[in-house]
Amino acid sequence: MSTLDEIRAAFVRDGFAHFNLAAHLPEVQVAASGLELVPEHAWSHIVKNHEGEFEYPLDRFSELAGHQRLAEDDLRAGRFSFSFERLNDTPANATILELQCMKGLLNSPAMSELLLHVTARKPSRIVQCYVSRFRKGHFIYTHRDPGQSFGVAVNLTRRWDPNHGGLTVILDEGGSAVRACLVPVAFQTLVFDTSERSTPHFVSMVSATPPCARMAAIARYDATVE
Ligand SMILES: [Fe+2]
Numbered sequence: 744m745s746t747l748d749e750i751r752a753a754f755v756r757d758g759f760a761h762f763n764l765a766a767h768l769p770e771v772q773v774a775a776s777g778l779e780l781v782p783e784h785a786w787s788h789i790v791k792n793h794e795g796e797f798e799y800p801l802d803r804f805s806e807l808a809g810h811q812r813l814a815e816d817d818l819r820a821g822r823f824s825f826s827f828e829r830l831n832d833t834p835a836n837a838t839i840l841e842l843q844c845m846k847g848l849l850n851s852p853a854m855s856e857l858l859l860h861v862t863a864r865k866p867s868r869i870v871q872c873y874v875s876r877f878r879k880g881h882f883i884y885t886h887r888d889p890g891q892s893f894g895v896a897v898n899l900t901r902r903w904d905p906n907h908g909g910l911t912v913i914l915d916e917g918g919s920a921v922r923a924c925l926v927p928v929a930f931q932t933l934v935f936d937t938s939e940r941s942t943p944h945f946v947s948m949v950s951a952t953p954p955c956a957r958m959a960a961i962a963r964y965d966a967t968v969e
Contacts, residue, residue: 747860754861757922758940759913764897765930767857772930774848775899777841778874778958781830785839786876790826792817801828811880818884818948825883827946830874846872849895849962861934864892864966874899877909877957882948885918887941892966894935899958900927908950909957914943927957937963 747767754760764771789798792813799807810826817824830842837843846869848854855866870891888894896911903909903926911925911933925931935942949957 747857751861751863754934754936755863759923759933759935759942760861761923761925761931761933762861763928763930764857764932768848768853770848770851770853771897774845775897775930775960778830778845778899779956781839781841785836785842786828786830788826788828790814790824792824793822798831815880818882823884823886825886825946827881827883828876828878830876832872842874845874845960846962849897849960858893858895858934858964858966859969862893862936862966864968866892866964866966868965869962870965871961871963873961875959875961877946877949879949879952881946882908883946885914885943885945887943888935888937888963890937891963892936892938893964894937895960895962895964896933896935897960897962898925898927898929898931898933899960901929901955903927903953903955903957906951907953908947909953910947912945912947914945916941916943918943927959 750760750762783801786801787798788801788807790810792810797810814824814826850869859865905926909927912921913923915922
């Protein structure tokens with residue numbers, strides 16, 4: 744059984760699988776280079792709390808601070824909430840070549856072929872795409888990604904100390920027992936089912952200012968079953 748067959752077996756069995764994308768698609772290393780140099784104005788901060796979902800440019804500190812406090816209250820109270828930065832695939836960011844290069848890779852025939860092998864589904868289109876960035880205080884509370892066929896998170900973090908949080912924790916169907924805990928490692932790629940099975944997961948709060956940003960390319964795919 745090849746490594747890809749083993750990854751596919753894990754996806755079929757568990758509803759998620761993780762592997763090193765660079766081992767199968769070395770081009771990801773080129774596509775990822777330069778993302779840290781993207782100008783700050785292209786990034787936004789997205790926060791979800793019990794008042795709603797808010798996305799602002801990074802320079803609107805005062806409004807963001809208020810939403811961040813409410814999101815942290817929700818985290819403590821066990822309510823769905825999140826806070827992180829992202830480089831979103833918006834019309835305004837159509838000229839950000841580094842983002843378009845990463846999206847191009849996620850949309851490429853080679854990536855589609857790989858995802859077909861892993862999921863037994865043929866990607867038809869990317870429904871949503873962005874690069875996330877987690878700094879101190881950022882987190883995503885336990886959730887199940889809705890709709891589409893499957894989601895992909897390609898980690899782009901160069902160096903990470905797990906003591907700083909930012910861990911991706913995958914839970915069982917009931918949302919209580921831990922099935923996997925992923926430390927951010929460059930090019931580690933998580934593929935998870937969002938159609939037939941839900942995969943509850945969260946990103947633990949980053950508790951210290953990390954020396955390297957915790958970044959990941961996120962894509963949600965529509966696909967047809969082969
Ligand atoms: Fe998610």
